Amino acid sequence: MTFDQALYEQIVRRNPAEPEFHQAVAEVLEAIQPALHRDPGLRDAAMLERLCEPERHLMFRVVWTGDDGRVHVNRGYRVEFSSALGPYKGGLRFHRDVTLGTVKFLAFEQIFKNALTGLGLGAGKGGSDFDPAGRSDAEIMRFCQSFMTELHRHIGPETDVPAGDIGVGSREIGYLFGQYKRLTNRYAAGTLTGKDPLLGGIPARPEATGYGTVYFLDAMLTAGGKDLDGRTAIVSGSGNVAFHAIAKLRALGANPVTCSDSGGFLHDPRGIDLDVLHELKVARRGRLSEYPDHVPSARYVPGGTPWEVPGTVALPCATQNELGEQDARTLVKNDLLAVAEGANMPCTPAALQVFREAGVALGPGKAANAGGVATSGLEMRQNAARERWSFERTDQALQEIMADIHTTCLATAEDHGAPGDYVTGAAIAGFRTVVAAMDAGGYI
Numbered sequence: 001m002t003f004d005q006a007l008y009e010q011i012v013r014r015n016p017a018e019p020e021f022h023q024a025v026a027e028v029l030e031a032i033q034p035a036l037h038r039d040p041g042l043r044d045a046a047m048l049e050r051l052c053e054p055e056r057h058l059m060f061r062v063v064w065t066g067d068d069g070r071v072h073v074n075r076g077y078r079v080e081f082s083s084a085l086g087p088y089k090g091g092l093r094f095h096r097d098v099t100l101g102t103v104k105f106l107a108f109e110q111i112f113k114n115a116l117t118g119l120g121l122g123a124g125k126g127g128s129d130f131d132p133a134g135r136s137d138a139e140i141m142r143f144c145q146s147f148m149t150e151l152h153r154h155i156g157p158e159t160d161v162p163a164g165d166i167g168v169g170s171r172e173i174g175y176l177f178g179q180y181k182r183l184t185n186r187y188a189a190g191t192l193t194g195k196d197p198l199l200g201g202i203p204a205r206p207e208a209t210g211y212g213t214v215y216f217l218d219a220m221l222t223a224g225g226k227d228l229d230g231r232t233a234i235v236s237g238s239g240n241v242a243f244h245a246i247a248k249l250r251a252l253g254a255n256p257v258t259c260s261d262s263g264g265f266l267h268d269p270r271g272i273d274l275d276v277l278h279e280l281k282v283a284r285r286g287r288l289s290e291y292p293d294h295v296p297s298a299r300y301v302p303g304g305t306p307w308e309v310p311g312t313v314a315l316p317c318a319t320q321n322e323l324g325e326q327d328a329r330t331l332v333k334n335d336l337l338a339v340a341e342g343a344n345m346p347c348t349p350a351a352l353q354v355f356r357e358a359g360v361a362l363g364p365g366k367a368a369n370a371g372g373v374a375t376s377g378l379e380m381r382q383n384a385a386r387e388r389w390s391f392e393r394t395d396q397a398l399q400e401i402m403a404d405i406h407t408t409c410l411a412t413a414e415d416h417g418a419p420g421d422y423v424t425g426a427a428i429a430g431f432r433t434v435v436a437a438m439d440a441g442g443y444i
């Protein structure tokens with residue numbers, strides 16, 4: 001390995017059985033090497049050790065009752081990783097595979113992403129191994145209320161501000177917020193973001209991550225003298241991020257032909273029909289496999305991933321490590337120009353290496369999907385000022401933030417001898433911002 005081997009080994013030893021966290025740390029330690037070479041003082045005062053050690057881990061039991069009267073026990077997590085730049089900020093994930101390591105890797109990524117937004121946001125992430133699939137509204141509500149019964153002690157507008165992630169959308173945020181209000185007797189709207197506008201949510205927050213990913217992709221293509229118009233886009237996932245990425249791709253003239261869920265992928269050569277996708281996945285919370293019943297030209301491939309379908313831009317928007325080395329080789333063989341990571345850490349290290357060697361423009365999640373948390377930052381601002389923003393105002397601010405992040409990544413990469421390398425640019429820009437604040441705040 002080309003980076004701080006001893007530090008990395010120490011982190012692996014102290015955080016056993018957390019491979020995703022190890023992977024996220026390794027990626028950052030490698031990407032920031034040019035900054036550490038140029039300015040060895042960045043290591044002073046155990047800066048890297050402090051950066052990689054969460055300020056606080058919370059783990060708690062969540063007991064809830066099913067509609068059939070059975071009692072269930074899940075585990076809740078919140079990792080409050082860094083408050084160097086502001087209150088801890090990051091989403092909650094409800095998925096059966098969630099472990100402490102998952103939450104820790106996501107919270108670690110959030111440090112650099114949130115720094116890039118320039119909005120004064122610290123970093124955290126949380127969730128549970130609760131599986132929402134097939135659960136009734138009433139069960140989801142009871143679970144959320146039980147989860148918040150513990151979590152409410154640790155959060156607040158100036159402390160820690162959760163939002164959504166996989167399995168947590170505005171319905172869950174509403175139930176969580178309602179319980180927070182009941183327990184604290186305070187209408188502190190800025191405690192959670194991603195709320196329904198009826199509860200003080202900002203318009204365009206559901207759209208923000210997907211739209212922002214496409215704005216970032218568009219900026220990368222423009223920087224390379226190309227554009228999105230007429231391009232075939234390969235998208236994975238069919239949740240919040242994927243849906244809105246597909247919508248924005250269509251609006252900007254691209255043709256998104258795939259999406260996926262945990263059971264397989266869908267290929268619609270005429271372009272994904274947003275109305276059908278919305279009806280299946282949002283309105284009915286159903287399965288993607290039913291899409292060809294409505295659009296006969298489409299096919300659903302059980303067990304597959306969409307990366308075998310030819311296209312010139314790829315947007316992995318489902319989950320971590322969903323795009324491996326062989327997938328990357330197939331995409332490159334099919335003349336891929338650019339990848340924008342809507343999901344967090346969707347490409348394996350081997351896939352990243354393939355893209356790097358092939359000269360594919362790669363927008364890392366820390367930058368490309370930062371539009372979601374940035375818009376959450378705007379929601380906090382809206383709540384603090386007791387304002388109501390319009391959709392247009394929010395979307396305009398999102399576009400400006402994504403353009404700024406793109407410019408910062410490019411300029412930082414260039415300045416550190418890695419022109420066009422967004423992975424290096426994003427990591428170093430985020431790192432320098434958070435390290436400067438940690439330095440100013442003393443040894444804590």
Ligand SMILES: NC(=O)c1ccc[n+]([C@@H]2O[C@H](COP(=O)([O-])OP(=O)(O)OC[C@H]3O[C@@H](n4cnc5c(N)ncnc54)[C@H](O)[C@@H]3O)[C@@H](O)[C@H]2O)c1
Nearest residue numbers: 165166167209237238239240241261262318319343344372
């Ligand atoms: N929601 C946000 O604002 C936000 C912000 C930044 C990053 N992200 C990241 O984007 C990704 C998607 O989040 P989302 O908010 O759209 O969640 P979501 O719950 O709305 O959708 C998740 C999607 O991923 C698919 N999926 C889940 N597990 C899978 C698996 N093992 N294999 C294949 N597909 C799988 C689901 O079928 C679904 O289509 C995650 O990596 C999340 O961390 C989300």
